[in-house]
Amino acid sequence: MNTVPFFISLFFHIVGLILAFGSVIVTDLFGLLWIFSRIRFPHLVSISNETKNFIWIGWVIMIMSGIPLIYLKGEIDNLMIIKLFFVALIGINGVFLHKIHEKIQNYKKGEHVPNITMFHLVLGLFVSQLAWWCALAIGFVHRHIQSVINWPPFPFLVCISIAVGLIIIWKVGERIFNEEK
Ligand code: HEM
Structure with a gap:
């Protein structure tokens, strides 16, 4: 760690962060x-x-x-497992948001957008914020506070719990908003 190749990679990591997270913030502000x-x-x-x-x-x-x-650091600690989970969540949720976006684009001006589509959109934006902020915070803590953090003790259990929690919110929301049709 803290070698020239590490800092070059970190430079590109931050370039990607500015481009992606900056665009997330712009979208959410709008x-x-x-x-x-x-x-x-x-x-x-x-x-x-x-x-x-x-x-x-x-x-x-x-x-x-x-x-x-990660190769140059040579260590994947428990907190990094959770960060990678959030990185994957950003990707999966991005596909989900892309599909909602395509659906919304088909509505003509002034046409009513169903509540279920609105629910999907709000859930997608919430998951996006959650995953980006958590990945960002973990990256910051690793780099500036402590490099190796073997906490929490069961990272996979934490990832599964978050995934299950989000799926429950999704399914409950679908039930409520589908009935409102
Ligand atoms: C949404 C995706 C990601 C976000 C938001 C993110 C965020 C960050 C941030 C904010 C830093 C600290 C930068 C600094 O202050 O100098 C960082 C460092 C780092 N990131 Fe990421 N990152 C992401 C994806 C990844 C992925 C996919 C990997 C590995 C495959 C990774 C591995 C690392 C490593 C090894 C460091 C150096 C700090 C350390 O963990 O020891 N990151 N990241």
Whole structure:
């Protein structure tokens, strides 16, 4: 660690972070503006149509630079397992958000967007924020506070619990909002 190749990889890791997470923040801020009726829904859809490409590119850069980083560090501790879970969650959720986006794009101007689609969108944005902030916080802690953290004792159990929790929220939401049709 702390060699020239490590810092070069870290540089690209941060470039990917700026590109991807910056675009996530921009998209979500426009989402907030839409919630407070400052912009119209088609405007939000056209913005996220552009930002989603930057998010994917940044995410791929982070993984490509993360692999040499982890190789040079030579250790995958328990907290890193959880970080990798969040990285995978970002990818899976990104596919989910992409599908919702395609669906929303098909609605014509002024057409009512069903509550179930809105629920999917809000859940997707929530998972995106959760996973990005957690991966970011773990990266920060590893780099600036303690390099190796073998906590929590059962990282896979934590990952499974988070995944199960999110699936329960998803299924319960679908039940509630499908009935409202
Ligand atoms: C969404 C994806 C990711 C985010 C948001 C993220 C975030 C971060 C952040 C904020 C840092 C600290 C940078 C600094 O302050 O200098 C960092 C460092 C690091 N990241 Fe990532 N990262 C991601 C993906 C990955 C992946 C996929 C890997 C491994 C395959 C990885 C491995 C590392 C390593 C080894 C470090 C050096 C610090 C350490 O853990 O000892 N990261 N990351």
